[in-house]
Amino acid sequence: MTASRRTVTIYLPLSLAAIVLLFPFYWMLITSLKTDRELIDLSGLPFWVFEPTLEHYQYLFAETGFLRWALNTLTISVVATAISLACSILAGYALARLRFRGAGAMAGAVFITYLVPQTLLFVPLLEIVRQLGLSNTLWSMILTYPTILIPFSTWLLMGYFRSIPRELEESALIDGASRLRAMAQIVLPLAMPGILSAGIFAFTLSWNEFIYALVFTNSTDIKTIPVGVVTELVKGDVYFWGSLMAGALLGSVPVALIYSGHEAILSRERPLVARPSGRLWSIRARGARRDLDRRERPDALKRDDGRSASRRLDVRRKHHRPADRVRDDLRQLGLPSENAARGHDPLDARSRLEKRTGDGGEPQDD
DSSP, rough: OOHHHHHIIIHHHHHHHHHHHHHHHHHHHHHHSSHHHHSSSSSSSSSSSSSOOOOOHHHHHSSSSSSHHHHHHHHHHHHHHHHHHHHHHHHHHHHHHHOOOHHHHHHHHHHHHHHOOOTTTTHHHHHHHHHHTOSSSSSHHTTTTHHHHHHHOOOOOOOOTSSSOOOHHHHHHHOOOOHHHHIIIIIEEEEEHHHHHHHHHHHHHHHHHHHHHHHHOSSSSGOOHHHHHHSSSTTEEEEEHHHHHHHHHHHHHHHHHHHHHHHHHTTTTTOOOOGGGGGGOOOOHHHHHHHHHHHHOHHHHHHHHHHHHHHHHHHHHHTTTTHHHHHHHHHTTTTOHHHHHHHHHHHHHHHHHHHHHHHTTTTOOO
C-alpha cells in the first residue's frame, strides 16, 4: 500500500473520527478556562482561550460539594456494578449453558426488560423506596440501579458465554469437577474480556445515571455528580457556564480513564488456562470421551478396531494391481515370477497358472 493511499484510507478517517470524538472535551476545557467576560464576548474567537483562569475550578471545589458528589458517585457505581455483575454472571451462564424448560422465553424476557425506559419505572420504584425507608440515602440508588444494569449485562454475557466451546467445560466435568468449579475455573477465566466489558458498561451507566438520582435524593450531601452539577450550578435562568463545564469535564475524566485501561488490558489479554489443584485441565474433550469409552467398553472397541483393520485390508486388496496378485499367487505356489516381474500381461500369467494348477488348486506334474 502506497503512502498516499494509506493516508487517504487510514490516517485521514482516523483523524476525522478523533477530532469529532475529542471536540466535546476540548470545548469543555476551553470553556472552563475562560473568564466570565470572555464567555459572553461574541466578537472573540470561540475556539481559543486568550485569558486563561482557574477561578471556575476554585468556585467548583470551594463553593459546592463537588468532592462529596464524586465520592457518592464512585461508591454507588462500584457497589451497583459489583451487584449487577454477580447476578448477571450467574444468570447469563444459566441461560447460555444449562438446558431447562423456558430458557428461551426467560432470555427474551430479560431483553424486553432492558428495553423498558426508566421514565416508566421511576414512579413505582419511588414508592417502593419510600416504603422501605430508603429515601434520600445512597442505598436507594445502589438497590435501584441494578434494575437497569442486570438485564443489559446478562444479555451481553449470554452471547459471550455461548462463544466459548462446550468441550472445554465438558472435559473438566469428565475429570471430576463439579458444575460450579468448571464455571469458576474454566469458563470465567476465558470469559474475562466479556466480563470486563460488561463491568465497564455497567459502571458507565451507573456513573452517568440522572433520573433515579434526581428523584430519590433531595439533600446536597447525597447527590451525585450529574445531579449536583445541574441543580447547584444552574440557579433559575442563571447558568454558571465555567463551573458547569469544569464539573462536566472532571466528571467525564474517570470514565475515559477506565475505558483506556480496559483497552490496554484487552490488548495484553492472552488465552487463559486454568490450573486447578496444580494440574492442567484437559482441553481435548473428544480425546477424554474416547478414553472414557475405552475404559468402559474395551470389548466393543476391540471389535471396532478389528472391523476397521479388516476394512483397511479389504480396501488394500481391492486396489492391488493384477500383476501383484499374480506375483503373490506364484510366490505361494513356489513358481518363478519372472514373467510378472518383466511386465507381461498378468491375465496370461494367471491363465497359465490356472492350467498348471488344474481344478484342484495344486500344481500338476509334467
